[in-house]
Every structure is written in structure tokens, then in C-alpha cells.
Amino acid sequence: MKKILLALAIFIGVLLLSAFLYFQLSACGIAPWSCGDYSSGQTGNTHKIQVGSGPEDMAIDTSTGSSRIIVSCVERRKKAEESWGFYQIYPASNSSRPLKVLPEGLRIFPHGIDVETIDGIPYLYAISHDRLDNAIEHRIYRFHIMEDTLVLDDSFTLEHPSLTGPNDIDVLEDGSFYVSNPMPSDNPNETAKAIVGVKNGSVLHYDGQGNWKTVLDDMCYPNGVWVNREASCLVVANGGCQTVERYPIQENGELIVHEGSSTREHGIDIPIGDNLMMDESGILWTAAHPCPLKFLSHAKHSHKSSPVQIFAIDPVTMKTHLVFQNNGDLINAASTALRIDDRLYISQVFDPFVLVVEGIDL
Numbered sequence: 001m002k003k004i005l006l007a008l009a010i011f012i013g014v015l016l017l018s019a020f021l022y023f024q025l026s027a028c029g030i031a032p033w034s035c036g037d038y039s040s041g042q043t044g045n046t047h048k049i050q051v052g053s054g055p056e057d058m059a060i061d062t063s064t065g066s067s068r069i070i071v072s073c074v075e076r077r078k079k080a081e082e083s084w085g086f087y088q089i090y091p092a093s094n095s096s097r098p099l100k101v102l103p104e105g106l107r108i109f110p111h112g113i114d115v116e117t118i119d120g121i122p123y124l125y126a127i128s129h130d131r132l133d134n135a136i137e138h139r140i141y142r143f144h145i146m147e148d149t150l151v152l153d154d155s156f157t158l159e160h161p162s163l164t165g166p167n168d169i170d171v172l173e174d175g176s177f178y179v180s181n182p183m184p185s186d187n188p189n190e191t192a193k194a195i196v197g198v199k200n201g202s203v204l205h206y207d208g209q210g211n212w213k214t215v216l217d218d219m220c221y222p223n224g225v226w227v228n229r230e231a232s233c234l235v236v237a238n239g240g241c242q243t244v245e246r247y248p249i250q251e252n253g254e255l256i257v258h259e260g261s262s263t264r265e266h267g268i269d270i271p272i273g274d275n276l277m278m279d280e281s282g283i284l285w286t287a288a289h290p291c292p293l294k295f296l297s298h299a300k301h302s303h304k305s306s307p308v309q310i311f312a313i314d315p316v317t318m319k320t321h322l323v324f325q326n327n328g329d330l331i332n333a334a335s336t337a338l339r340i341d342d343r344l345y346i347s348q349v350f351d352p353f354v355l356v357v358e359g360i361d362l
Contacts, residue, residue: 027264028220028241029197030271035291038307038325044359046330049096051087053080055347055354056335057168057275059115063122063145067091069338069345069354070099072110072126076350077299084109086124086150091340094356100149108141112168112275115145118175124150125177127166136186138163140179162204162212165190168224168237168275175208176253178215178234180222194221194240195272195292203236205253215255216247224276224286228315235315237273237286244273244286244313244320261318268320270311279339283362284313287334287346295349298332302351308334310346312362324357331355 052073059070069091074084084107086099101108111127122145130137140158143150164184171177181202183190193200203216203225216222220240227234232249243264247255263270272289279285288309289295298306305328313320324337324344333349344357 028199028238030195030240030242030290030292032195032292035294035307038290038309038327040324040326040330044357046355046357047094048353048355049089049094049345050353051089051096052085052098053077053083053352054350055087055352056111056349057113058277058336058338058345058347058354059113059124060338061088061115061122061124061145063115063117064147067340070113070115070124071096071347071354072113073352074109074111077302086110086126088148089345089354091343091345096354097148101143102149102151106152112166112179114169114171114177116171116173118171118173123153123171125169125171127169127179129165138166140166140169158206160212162202162214164202166204167222170225170227172208172227172229177206177208178225178227179204179206180225180236182221182223182239191221197240199240201240203234207253213254215253216257221272223272223274226276226278226284226315231316233315235276235284237270237276239270239272239274239289242269242271242273244270244276244284244311244318246315246318263313263318263320266317266319268311268322270320271309273311274334275336277336277338278315280341281339281362282315283339284315285337285339286311286313287337289333294328295333298328299350305329306333308332308346308348310334310337310344312339323360323362 053075055071057072069089071087089096108128113126124143142153142156166179169179199218199220201219201222205215223239224237243262245262247260273286295306297304310324336347338345344360346355
């Protein structure tokens with residue numbers, strides 16, 4: 001019996017030592033039990049714009065002649081009443097209203113979105129996680145943007161075995177796109193693996209002609225994707241590794257992985273970076289989730305806080321700095337950040353509003 005207890009003690013000791021050394025030496029993984037103070041400090045005027053539940057992603061649309069923000073919304077708390085939709089926010093007035101979706105009766109659970117004009121037609125692309133009884137089917141829908149109405153392009157809906165849990169999408173003018181796969185399946189254990197640094201995520205390329213290819217693998221919870229058209233580079237938020245990375249794009253859409261660069265070169269950690277958005281001045285923005293356990297708690301109970309951080313990134317040098325953070329008294333579980341003039345629009349994973357922070361000056 002003593003030998004068994006001794007062997008068990010040695011095993012537990014080795015396990016704890018391995019975990020300690022892993023977090024000390026590995027470039028990826030964030031300790032889920034660590035959570036600091038993310039007080040906002042001196043913050044400009046803030047106000048909320050009401051939209052649908054779970055405004056996870058935003059995209060700029062100019063097809064109507066003026067700029068508006070399209071927001072993808074879905075109720076993500078499991079015990080809440082099912083709801084979904086797309087909203088529009090007009091920055092000139094900071095007003096919002098829902099977009100009509102045709103055909104009526106369509107069921108979609110929108111997540112990452114992007115707006116792109118292809119052959120003169122403005123489209124909204126939307127990742128959807130279609131909930132079935134015992135599984136989730138991942139699809140990408142495309143809508144024709146017509147004033148205040150989104151009309152489904154029923155000839156385009158995409159499904160593929162490689163879409164194991166898509167999160168963010170960036171579409172190009174030729175109809176090709178990049179999409180992130182944070183995990184290889186919907187198993188909750190895969191999320192835990194990503195948090196501690198297991199590289200089980202990927203980024204896919206779709207060529208617009210029906211062909212799919214994995215262009216990045218061994219990623220740790222990759223989330224936001226954005227293409228720098230001018231420099232022909234793909235930028236990816238490699239969330240579990242607490243970094244945003246940039247890779248040159250080849251003519252066939254594949255990446256030159258060995259020529260990648262990273263925000264880590266500037267000594268800034270971006271813990272579980274979410275969607276990526278470019279503003280009018282050429283600055284790239286991402287929201288981050290620094291406290292995984294608090295995020296999971298907030299997912300179950302809206303009154304529980306989930307701190308947020310917002311980072312601004314120079315897409316050329318990858319130099320990064322923290323612009324805004326909050327412990328959850330203003331907003332929880334922020335997922336997308338977009339700056340327009342001196343205002344920062346911040347969306348989130350669960351609660352039904354977009355936060356506007358005035359007076360943002362870089």
C-alpha cells in the first residue's frame with residue numbers, strides 16, 4: 001500500500017511539475033486561473049446601442065451610399081429563448097434597427113460575417129452554426145444586400161468537412177476567402193485544450209471555385225482573420241498563443257509560413273484575441289478575452305463578469321498597444337472592436353448591445 005501511495009504521489013508531483021514547466025516555457029497557452037485587474041481608468045463618454053442578443057461580429061457596409069455597421073446577432077446562452085438576426089447601426093446618429101431577412105422563416109445562427117462586392121453585387125457572408133438535436137452543422141451563407149433587406153443567395157450555401165467550427169471570415173473581390181477554425185470539433189474538451197496551449201486549430205482557404213485547402217495548421221485557437229490586400233498578407237489572431245500573426249500570401253492563396261511575423265516580437269500578449277477589423281486610418285483592431293474561466297461563467301450567467309481588452313495593431317510593423325480594457329461593468333466578453341473617427345464600437349458574445357466609447361485618440 002505504501003508503494004502504491006508513493007507511486008501516486010510521484011505521479012502527481014511529476015504532473016504538477018510538467019504543467020508548471022509548460023506554462024513557463026511554452027509560447028502558447030494561458031493559465032485559466034489567472035485574472036488581473038482590468039479597470040478602465042480614465043474613460044471618455046460611453047453609451048450603449050441596443051441590438052439583438054449576442055452581437056458577436058460587425059462589418060462595414062457602404063452599399064446604400066453611406067457607411068453603416070451590420071451586426072450579426074444570436075442568442076448563445078443555452079437556456080435562453082432562441083433568437084437571431086442582423087442589425088444595422090448608423091454611426092452618424094448611433095441609431096440601430098433590424099435588417100429584414102428573406103426568405104421568411106429562414107433559420108440561421110450567425111457568427112462571423114464579412115461584406116464584399118463581387119461583380120458589382122454587394123454581399124454579406126455569414127458563418128452559421130446550425131443547431132440540430134445532437135450535433136451542430138457549420139455552414140456559410142451568402143446574402144444579397146438590398147437596402148434594409150438581406151436576400152439569401154440560395155445557390156451559394158457552403159458546407160465542407162473542413163469546417164469543423166468556423167469563427168471568422170474575410171472575403172476577397174474574386175469570391176475567395178479565408179476562414180478560421182479554432183478547434184477540430186465541437187467537443188468542449190477541445191476548448192480546454194486550446195486554452196492550455198494545444199495547437200489543434202487551423203485556417204482554411206476557399207478559392208471561390210469549390211476548392212478548399214488548409215493553409216495554416218498547428219494553430220492554438222485561431223480566431224480573427226483579415227487580408228491586407230495591398231501587402232498581400234494574411235493576418236490571424238492566434239488566440240491561445242496570445243499573439244496576432246502575419247503571413248505572406250502566394251498567388252494560389254497558400255501562405256509562406258516560414259516568413260511569418262508576430263505581435264510577440266514587440267512584447268505584447270493578446271490573450272485569446274477575437275475578430276480582426278481594420279479602421280479608416282489603417283489600424284487593425286482586436287478584442288481579447290483575458291480571463292477564460294470568467295468568460296465561461298458569464299456564458300451561463302449574465303450577471304457574472306468577463307473582463308475585456310481592446311488592442312490596436314499596426315499591420316505593417318505589428319507593433320501593438322492596449323487601448324481599452326474593462327472589468328465588466330461597461331461590457332463583458334467583447335468580441336469585435338471597430339474605430340470610426342474618435343469612437344470605438346465594441347460588440348460582444350452574449351448581451352444585446354454594442355458599446356460606444358467616445359474620445360479614442362491614438
